[in-house]
Amino acid sequence: MLAIACLILLPSDVAPIGDFMAGVSELAGACVARCFPFTQGIVTWDRIEALCSRYQPTVLFASPGTLIQMMRVFKNRGTFRSCAASVARIMLAGEVVCKALQSMLGREWGACVHVASYGSTETGTIAATGADKTLRLLEYAAICEINTPSKVKPAEPGDCGRLIVTPLNGYARPLLRFDTGDHVRILDTPDGLGKSIEILGRDEERIVVGNRSLLTEEIEELIYGIEGLTGYLFKQNEDALSIVLELDPEWSDRSEEMIAKARSSFSNSGISIPVMTVPQLPVTTKSGASLKNWKRSNFAQV
DSSP states (O other): OOOOEEEEEOOOSSSTHHHHHHHHHHHTTOEEEEOOTTSTTTOOHHHHHHHHHHHOOSEEEEOHHHHHHHHHHHHHHTOHHHHHTTOOEEEEOSSOOOHHHHHHHHHHHTSEEEESOEEETTTEEEEEEOTTSOEEEOTTTEEEEEEOSSOEEEOOTTOEEEEEEEESOOTTSOOOOEEEEEEEEEEEOTTSSSEEEEEEEEGGGOEEETTEEEOHHHHHHHHHTSTTEEEEEEEEETTEEEEEEEEOGGGTTOHHHHHHHHHHHHHHTTOOOOEEEESOOOGGGTOOGGGOOHHHHHEEEO
8 A cells, every 4th residue: 555645734833624634634644744834933844844854745735826936935945856756646735726736736746736725714624536536515504596697596517617616514603505606607516416616716706807807717827838937927907918927046047038938928919918037026925824825815905
């Protein structure tokens, strides 16, 4: 039997997500090491690098922002490839994860990347990835509906709209119906026995570029489809909107090439926007796990 060694980079100080993932991993018979890097005085990147070298984790639990920051730190040190060598699977939680970001992380880490848990503090877990690698709605745990332009209806494959959730496992609380604010697409599962979900972004976090209103998934598909980029920041200056792209440390000398590729990517989608690059964006665009807000960390008024 293949030994599973889990490295858990999730917090438990604000929400018990780190404790939850550690407990489940231990029940599954895996070895577990906890090392969330953003609680002051708990663990440093030096310690995490040493753990990767000696412990050689096969599974990482982390938010995508934490994972990108970890990747950048180790790439700057020249140790990323050795740290990532043992990792076969990455389980994401703590932030809303769109497909484009998930694909970029898989490409960089050379690992299978899954959403371990999708939900919120108010609703609990709404969906989780199963053995078939599909993000399935947990229909025994919540009633899921879709707010379409015409009405609110039960979530069915083919639906696309804002997700409405009524949790069924809040035993000490009244039965409440939550509007998650997340724009989602409902799909069939491979076995036809359930429903899967694809997260497209939050309605309130749409970015208007020209005459187009873009969800997170649409933006990140254009950006993370380009190898060599690890982040982005929209800058609003009066009526002008521009985008700043963060270069992967291994691509730091190819700024002009990245700008040209990004301009082409936007242009092919009918979007005209000034593009620039920087070696590193503020750490708030990535780090912080469940404390990270997409709009606040990827959009700035200047």
